[in-house]
Amino acid sequence: MKVLLVEDSQEVAEIIYDYFEDTSIELDYAATGTLGLQLAKEQNFDCIILDVMLPGIDGISVCQQLRASGKDTPIIMLTARDTNQDIKLGLNIGADDYLVKPFDIEILEARINSLIRRSAGSGFKTSISYGVLSLDLKTNQVWRNKTEIILNPSCFKILKLMVEKSPAIASRSDIEYILWPDGSPDQDILRKHIYQLRSKVDKPFSQELIKTVPKLGYRITDEL
Numbered sequence: 113m114k115v116l117l118v119e120d121s122q123e124v125a126e127i128i129y130d131y132f133e134d135t136s137i138e139l140d141y142a143a144t145g146t147l148g149l150q151l152a153k154e155q156n157f158d159c160i161i162l163d164v165m166l167p168g169i170d171g172i173s174v175c176q177q178l179r180a181s182g183k184d185t186p187i188i189m190l191t192a193r194d195t196n197q198d199i200k201l202g203l204n205i206g207a208d209d210y211l212v213k214p215f216d217i218e219i220l221e222a223r224i225n226s227l228i229r230r231s232a233g234s235g236f237k238t239s240i241s242y243g244v245l246s247l248d249l250k251t252n253q254v255w256r257n258k259t260e261i262i263l264n265p266s267c268f269k270i271l272k273l274m275v276e277k278s279p280a281i282a283s284r285s286d287i288e289y290i291l292w293p294d295g296s297p298d299q300d301i302l303r304k305h306i307y308q309l310r311s312k313v314d315k316p317f318s319q320e321l322i323k324t325v326p327k328l329g330y331r332i333t334d335e336l
Contacts, residue, residue, distance in 0.1 A: 113228060116140050116157045118148030118174065119190065120166050124213070128161070131217045137224065145169030152178055152185065158228050161220070162207070163190045164198065172205060179206035182238065182250045186227035188220070230276065242278040243334035245313075245321065247271065256313065256321075266291055267309040274322070274332045283329040306330065 113136055119125045120143050132139055140157070142148035146168035152160055160178075164171040175187055189202040189210040202210055209223050239248050246255045252268050254261040263271065269290050274282045288302060306322070314320045323333050 113137050113158045113224075114140065114156070115224060116142065116148065116151055116155075116160045118142045118145065118152075118160065118166065118171065119163045120144065121163070124163075124190075127217065128220070131221070135221070137221075143167075145171060145174045149174045149177060152183060153181060157185055159224050160185050160187045161190065161224075162187055164202065165192065172201060175202065175207055176205045184238070184249055186230070188223055188227065190215070240272070240275050242275045242332055243321070245271075245275055245332065247275060254313075256317065259316075261312050263309070263312055266305050267312065270305060270309055271313065274330060278332040281325050281329045281331045285329075287329065 115132075115137050117125060117128055117139050119128070119141075122143075125141060125143070129139055129141070140151060140155070142151055145166035148160075148162065148166070149169055152174070162171045162174060166174070169177075171189060175189070178185065178187070186208045187206065189207040190213060191198050191202070191210060192213045199210055208227055211220060211223065238250050239246060241247065244257045247253070247268075249272070252263070252265070254263055254268065254271065270282075270287055273286060273290055277286075284302065291302075291305070310320075310322050314322055319334075321332050321334065323331050325331060
């Protein structure tokens with residue numbers, strides 16, 4: 113596994129390097145946001161560890177530019193400030209996870225492995241599919257067989273999560289987290305999103321794909 117570390121603190125970088133030296137994780141390093149952005153665009157990484165406060169280009173801007181260019185590499189943001197505003201901003205502009213300094217290095221390793229597993233070993237997928245459903249991750253387009261389905265951003269996020277997890281269950285807490293990372297609202301709002309998603313993905317067709325798993329969540333299935 114190849115991981116890019118973008119961190120201006122030499123002390124933090126050395127701790128991370130020492131820990132991963134004898135593991136399956138191969139680290140590449142950039143001490144500035146400018147170099148980190150260049151490496152992330154030019155090379156293929158399974159995961160990026162990205163500090164928020166960086167010289168040159170800050171971590172938020174690096175993340176934004178990578179997502180704007182179509183890079184879907186999993187990103188873990190490192191922040192020295194444990195504030196909802198920083199965390200919300202990072203997740204909203206495309207980061208997949210975050211850690212607040214100082215952090216447990218074993219937790220960082222677990223987060224890296226989790227994100228890489230969820231992205232099926234590749235941070236550069238531009239599309240995903242399950243059964244008759246296909247999703248373009250760069251354009252947010254959805255097809256059921258050859259019929260294009262137009263979804264709003266929230267419904268696309270929910271469907272993407274369901275497809276990624278299929279045939280397993282996408283739990284209610286998983287869905288709430290991707291929609292409202294800083295705290296979930298009233299449960300009725302989630303039900304409204306699910307209703308909207310079903311009206312687009314299932315209602316015009318003869319077979320229902322989105323199944324409710326009582327008290328747990330939802331899943332995509334092509335079973336009759």
